[in-house]
Amino acid sequence: MMGNDEFEQDGQEAEPLDMLASYFEANGWTFQQNGEDEISAKIPGSWAQYEIRAIWRQEDQVLQLLAMPDIRVPEDKRGTIYETIGLINEQLWLGHFELWSSTGVVLFRHGALLGSSETLTLDQAQLLVEAALDECERFYPVFQFVLWGGKTPAEAIIASMIETRGEA
Template sequence: MELSASSPEGVPMGQLYTAVVDFLTEDNWTFRVAEEDVALQFGFRGKSSSWQCLCIVDEEKSFVRFYSILPAVVPEAQRHAVAEFITRANYGLPIGNFELDYGDGEVRYKTSIDIEGGEFTPKMVENLLMSNLTTTDRYVPGLMRVLYGDREPADAIAEIEANDGDDDDEEIDFGSVDEGDEHP
């Protein structure tokens, strides 16, 4: 189901949830509620790939998490190499981290914030989300090279870090969620 800033039936609209919905709506994102999780789901198309995103809001614990779920599942035989890539990528990242589910091979990037005792503003939502999307977009090509056996993890990270600051300042397109897309 697609959302606007109004509350979908049965979904609590606390301050954190409202801040996220308001930002996404005002910034013209297309999103829907993943009803089983009461999470917001949307697609994104960066410079290097397209992927699905999830925002999970926990009003009770005052947490907001954004996940970028990478478009490939890592086969068991490649999980060690991908885990090394992720460990090397995570070292020094100022906000967020990559995660690998060793059970099913899912790779995702997470940014999160604890808002307890504070106010979650639209600018904070934007910073949390954009940090997630730009970091994911930066590392996906290297991850794919490792996944498909084209690069060793250390070499892939070295290439990414050597290209820091070489962006061509292209606009990043905002995606949408197709009704048939599934999320774990």
């Protein structure tokens, strides 16, 4: 793995997982390499601690980023959460939420096609991670309203998307 000093200038490139490791380290986030093609980090958010996993598929030149906001869906609420995810995904430009049927875990997934250079810049690493975290932060309350607040998916989205203005 390369040191942080090699990534200080914009435009620097490195292998995707090395660049992500440097980005995580620069932010003081706990991370670990999970083999040659995967890295994971724990990142604090406003609503929860998020686990970010990046998986590099060299044969496809794709970096897949998963953000897991620590939401587990009980079996009896999965139908409602599938509806919720459908409504949320209609609002997303990049990436999507999904529910893993085997574990009931909600996650955000995005894939980045890096092309033949097979490198990632610091700016790209930051954009990928921040975009995933922003979507998790934005929609975490929606899932909570549906799971624990008794709201319908449409009601939860309306309640969560109210923008506050001014200061208290």
